[in-house]
Amino acid sequence: MDFFAPPVEKLIEEFARLPGIGQKTAQRLAFYVLDLPKEDAERFADAIRDAKAKTFTCKRCQNLTDTETCPICADQARDQKTICVVTDPRDVIAFERTREYKGLYHVLHGTLSPMNHIGPDDIRIRELVQRVADEETEEVILATNPDTEGEATAMYISRLLQPFGIKITRLGYGMPVGGHLEMVDEVTLLRALEGRREL
Structure with a gap:
């Protein structure tokens, strides 16, 4: 009823x-x-x-926009040779809030997930490969989430882009600020150890 x-x-x-x-x-x-x-x-x-x-997707980076090219791609002051690959448009906002990243983006609109029947043709990987082939890209930063799907997507894209001979990097992950070692899982601690830098 x-x-x-x-x-x-x-x-x-x-x-x-x-x-x-x-x-x-x-x-x-x-x-x-x-x-x-x-x-x-x-x-x-x-x-x-x-x-x-x-609202539709930018023809270059696939981010949401109401113009043919989004304001980030249209900004010639940005580093046109670096592309940060993210899962969805909210990730672009997160990076922009830092005010530190000055390159371009590529929004995948999802991650590879065989369990959910999401393959390479279901997200914007083809457009990324085409961009790298057409533009003078020097570095691609893979900034997908550090979960199973994000890691699989990053590895898949990395393999696809290897033949271009460009620098391919992955975001560093590790200890959260204010965290305590005993509360951190093994994978995060391993990443923090691998991503250590000289002081």
């Missing part, structure tokens, strides 16, 4: 489909939207429609 009117149930179901949103949070969001003044609700709906209709 449904507790809510069918349109409310449908709204709750749609919110519940969002990642990280459970049934109770979906209900809270649905009722929040229903309590909005009509103009605010319409503005919210328009923002979703506009984002979906006017």
Whole structure:
């Protein structure tokens, strides 16, 4: 038996489909939207429609943009010979917040995952290889997540790019700032040891 009117149930179901949103949070969001003044609700709906209709991927780096080439790729002051490969657009934002990385990006929009039937043709690897072939790339930084899928994707891309004779690097991983050795797992500790540098 449904507790809510069918349109409310449908709204709750749609919110519940969002990642990280459970049934109770979906209900809270649905009722929040229903309590909005009509103009605010319409503005919210328009923002979703506009984002979906006017956002696409940059022809060069595959990041989300509303222009043919994203602002990062269009910025000639950036290092045009370094490409940082990331899993999704949120990773670009994380790097940009550091204000330290001055190169370009390539967004894969996923990682290889045979268990989920995601192969090389399902993410933007082909576009990366084409970029390296067409542009004067000197270094590719593989910045996929340090999980099983991210590591597999980084290794696969590394093998594909070897014939180009460019520098291929992987992000260093290790001890978190403020962490304690006894709380760190073996893989992280090994990475920290391998990635040590001279002081």
